[in-house]
Amino acid sequence: MTEINEIVIVLKWSGKEFPISDLTDQDTVEVLRHEIFLKTQVRPERQKLLNLKYKGKPAPDNVKLCALELKPNFKLMMVGSTEADIEDACSLxxxxxxxxxxxxxxxxxxxxxxxxxxxxxxxxxxxxxxxxxxxxxxxxxxxxxxxxxxxxxxxxxxxxxxxxxxxxxxxxxxxxxxxxxxxxxxxxxxxxxxxxxxxxxxxxxxxxxxxxxxxxxxxxxxxxxxxxxxxxxxxxxxxxxxxxxxxxxxxxxxxxxxxxxxxxxxxxxxxxxxxxxxxxxxxxxxxxxxxxxxxxxxxxxxxxxxxxxxxxxxxxxxxxxx
The missing domain is CATH 3.40.50.1000 (HAD superfamily/HAD-like)
Structure with missing residues (x-):
């Protein structure tokens, strides 16, 4: 049975840091993007994750986090912006x-x-x-x-x-x-x-x-x-x-x-x-x-x-x- 480990990623965005803690190493990059969205209201398709690499290239959404060999409390840098219509859509x-x-x-x-x-x-x-x-x-x-x-x-x-x-x-x-x-x-x-x-x-x-x-x-x-x-x-x-x-x-x-x-x-x-x-x-x-x-x-x-x-x-x- 695959061992499941909790992980924490620290997101750096817009001059602030956001701990993304609701993750396991068996989650995918797509799940990570969703958790980032919940924290920042930046939609997944608008997120540019600068230093999240897999085999030297930007990590695809279907890759599990365990395959990225991230260090504890890995600091992930993101570029992305919210817009008024996105904020309205996510207020409730x-x-x-x-x-x-x-x-x-x-x-x-x-x-x-x-x-x-x-x-x-x-x-x-x-x-x-x-x-x-x-x-x-x-x-x-x-x-x-x-x-x-x-x-x-x-x-x-x-x-x-x-x-x-x-x-x-x-x-x-x-x-x-x-x-x-x-x-x-x-x-x-x-x-x-x-x-x-x-x-x-x-x-x-x-x-x-x-x-x-x-x-x-x-x-x-x-x-x-x-x-x-x-x-x-x-x-x-x-x-x-x-x-x-x-x-x-x-x-x-x-x-x-x-x-x-x-x-x-x-x-x-x-x-x-x-x-x-x-x-x-x-x-x-x-x-x-x-x-x-x-x-x-x-x-x-x-x-x-x-x-x-x-x-x-x-x-x-x-x-x-x-």
Missing amino acids: PDDIGEVIDDFDDADGREETIENSAVYLAKVQRRVRDYKIKELATPRENKKLLVLDIDYTLFDHRSPAEQGQELMRPYLHEFLTSAYEHYDIVIWSATSMRWIEEKMRLLGVANSDKYKIMFYLDSNAMISVHVPERGVVDVKPLGVIWGLYKQYSSKNTIMFDDIRRNFLMNPKSGLKIRPFRQAHLNRASDKELLKLSDYLRQIALNCSDFNSLNHRKWEHYDPKKNS
């Missing part, structure tokens, strides 16, 4: 889903990524380094529900005078019902400040009928490489499972409107119908109402969620799955 990380096709045909690929030693090593690094701020204490014998925000609970694109106008119908009823059987975690591909503001805006943060156990932001995600799609960021549930041993794939379910976020845990993810154009769909959207019933049924009738196919959640029959 969750908007990336608008321009990247989702992975609805990803069964075989998910299996490969889920068991990749490189990505599992990144998950362990998150377990080690990511600091969770608990808002509520985990409860005994509860299952775990992990929820996305944008287009799952909230339409963040439509215009409105108040945030409540963009809230998905039955949100508070859904969370109240789910809380009976599940501890609830919010995980969004945005900053923690943005998450906290949205939860306050929606009245979730101060509810007396349910509690959110904690929030996870984009820093808890990891980058994975998909050959035909490039590098994408995903939400590995192993980050939670590594810190809270009472939860596992047997009792965890995650809702997200983007399937690629499940790449590390494909069997635990349920792709929810996105809630868009709130003003047009608010009166007819009953997704959360229907999902409340599904969550209750599987909590009461299923001892191992690994046996479920969440793609067929609307046809769940507790008699056949008990």
